[in-house]
Amino acid sequence: MKNILIGGGTGFIGTRLSNLLLGSGYRVTIVSRMPGLNHITWTDLDRNGLPNDTSAVVNLAGQNVLDPTRSWSAGFKQNVWNSRINTTSSIVRAIQSAKEKPEVFVNISGVSNYKPNEKKIYTEDDASEDYDFMSKLCNEWEKAATIDKEAGVRTVKIRTGVVLGREGGMIRSLIIPFWFGFGGPVASGLQPLPWIHITDLCNLIKYSIENKKVEGVLNGVAPQIINNLDFTKSFGKALWRPTLIPLPEFVVNKMFTEERAVLLTSGAKIKPKRTVETGFEYEFPEIYPACKDVGSLFMY
Ligand SMILES: NC(=O)c1ccc[n+]([C@@H]2O[C@H](COP(=O)([O-])OP(=O)(O)OC[C@H]3O[C@@H](n4cnc5c(N)ncnc54)[C@H](OP(=O)(O)O)[C@@H]3O)[C@@H](O)[C@H]2O)c1
Known part of the structure; x- marks a missing residue:
């Protein structure tokens, strides 16, 4: 049975991914800050390298940037940075020094390296830019995920939009206010919202682990380009709730500090061109069925 190592596998996406892989007959080992059953720690990874028989490695580690309980201090920013760059570097070092190399490394990062632009629709073919903290973080994250060619390990770098799922992320934060009828657009609502359903991610x-032809950067976003208002209306409709109470931009900036509030108040239009070209098929290519799925209340 093939063993898959998942950095940050205890989180929102990691838990769902582990269940999917276990259900498909793989073994899963998680790299976590905490020891546990089928877990190794980052220190174990640095000291002992990859566990035996690791055929694929995925990195999902990262401190939650939009944790409302944490102020955007220099220390927290460093934590956000290190939790992505240092974990990715540790994984790459372990892969490069392994005697028996895994077949594939899949790194999950964000889409902030596409600079918001009203007219442009980005694909994986566009150059990424360093224009603010989040874009620099995404670019450095991808650089850290680069494995020396001689190692011969296929590498897939998935840039993911906002992940929609019941168990965490944005939906977890919005379900209560929307359910009580306090939902509404963020800022003008006109800012694009790159998104993907957790099932599809x-x-x-x-798919990236199993398909040898898949390599390089893939946009992990749904094919339908929407803005924040489209999402708000779809989620409200899925819950049978009005969405009349906007969250003004100055409030979001005050809550989160502008440097990270950009994750909510701005966004780029992004197409998953290469992802679709590989033959990957989405279960939720459109926003309303995705919202209906994650908003079905009997699941809460
Ligand atoms: N959810 C989204 O909408 C979304 C969108 C774009 C990109 N992403 C990226 O996808 C990755 C996974 O997202 P997620 O939503 O599953 O996140 P999550 O639920 O917050 O889980 C991330 C995992 O990272 C580990 N972690 C947290 N802080 C850490 C730190 N300071 N140092 C080392 N490890 C740390 C934790 O594992 P342990 O506690 O076991 O150590 C945690 O379970 C993240 O890198 C995130 O930036 C997510």
Whole structure:
């Protein structure tokens, strides 16, 4: 049975991915800050390298940037940075020094390296830019995920939009206010919202592991380009709730500090061109069925 190592596998996406892989007959080992059953720690990884028989490695580690309980201090920013760059570097070092190399490394990062632009629709073919903290973080994250060619390990770098799932992320934060009728657009609502259903993201990670022809950067976003208002209306409709109470931009900036509030108040239009070209098929290519799925209340 093939063993898959998942950095940050205890989180929202990692838990769903682990269940998908276990259900498909793989073994899963998680790299976590905490020891546990089928877990190794980052220190174990640095000291002992990859566990035996590791055939694929996925990295999902990262401190939650939009944790409302944490102020955007220099220390927290460093934590956000290190939790992505240092974990990715540790994994790459372990892969490069392994005697028996895994077949594939899949790194999950964000889409902030596409600079918001009203007219442009980005694909994986566009150059990424360093224009603010989040874009620099995404670019450095991908650089850290680069494995020396001689190692011969296929590498897939998935840039993912906002992940929609019941168990965490944005939906977890919005379900209560929307359910009580306090939902509404963020800022003008006109800012693009690159998104993907968690089922599709986990399927895309598994697809990347299993398909030898898949390599390089893939946009992990749904094919339908929407803005924040489209999402708001679809989620409200899925819950049978009005969405009349906007969240003004100055409030979001005050809550989160502008440097990270950009994750909510701005966004780029992004197409998953290469992802579709590989033959990957989405279960939720459109926003309303995705919202209906994650908003079905009997699941909460
Ligand atoms: N969810 C989204 O909408 C979304 C969108 C774009 C990109 N992403 C990226 O996808 C990855 C996974 O997202 P997620 O939503 O599953 O996140 P999550 O639920 O917050 O889980 C991330 C995992 O990272 C580990 N972690 C947290 N802080 C850490 C730190 N300071 N140092 C080392 N490890 C740390 C934790 O594992 P342990 O506690 O076991 O150590 C945690 O389970 C993240 O890198 C995130 O930036 C997510």
